[in-house]
Amino acid sequence: MIADIVVDLQYGDCGKGKIAHALCRENNYTHIIRYNGGCNAGHTIYHNGQKFVTHHIPCGVFFGIKSIIGPGCVVHVDTFLEEIDELEKKGISARRLVQVSANAHLITDFHKMEDEKDEKIGTTKRGNGPAYRDKYGRKGVRAIEDPRLQPFLVDLYQELYENEEFDDVEILFEGAQGFGLDVDWGDYPYVTSSHCTAGSALLNGVPPRAVRDVWGVAKIYETYVGAKDFEGPDEIFEEIREIGQEYGATTGRPRQINWLDYDMLKMAARINGVNNLVFNKMDILEEVDSWCLYDGPNLYQFKTRNDIEMWLTSKLQIEVMRDMEIMFSGDKEYI
């Protein structure tokens, strides 16, 4: 068994969907598995020139690969079914490819109603927190209990270990949210209720030794949506928000913006065991022609894109991993 993991190193919205999409094209995965989160996530994917926003469904559907919602996720059934219909309407045969792990938990309408009252965290109001609370409180509802999910259910153990259909299982784990929103490692309580680290992918039924590559995804600047104050004082962030279209894919809220925090990035790269790192949105900073980052409390300003690329590459290779592959990419460039 081989598993690659895509993990976001900041606060979500760093372009995991784009990287997962590119990896699907280049590899022979048998399964794509979402390993955490619920319909709080919004993945924007461009496939054959068409734009798709998915919440629950992994990107394998665009390539005819089995796409599984793992037991680390929580599922809102109506949203899930709507998403299937939406994809089918656009010519993607999702119904045939998407499966839901029988032991994944459900987000009920009651969870959503409860979450809609949140003012403290600035949640996406999708019922995520209450669903995980009930899961761990041992009063949750699992996918196997909802008849509407019957045609989609999969026993993940059978599928991955006892299935004659595959000689070798090759999995791409697609995460949701990001390291800065992780319930343990993020800025608690301004976090989501699931584990967003590479480690959490393994909780979906795969042994640690199966892991081949961990793809960390970051942006060259940071964005965050939620209740805490995050945006820096620089006027340029207004411009970056417009040019970079920094509005939530799920809620449409404006994302707060700040310069990249190198210390946090380093911590995320270490804890997730990242051996491939992609910085996205280079083209946005190119348009505003401003290249800054925080190293500890110090704000560094670089003259050119090349300068910041060299600085980040050498720091990460010295401080985290000598032969880490580091890529810099724009929205319209593919890696």
Ligand code: IMP
């Ligand atoms: P929840 O996950 O809806 O409970 O929200 C908790 C925090 O995580 C809030 O600050 C949300 O804005 C943030 N969050 C949740 N999902 C995403 C996402 O997919 N992208 C960015 N932020 C997210």
Ligand code: MG
């Ligand atoms: Mg997103």
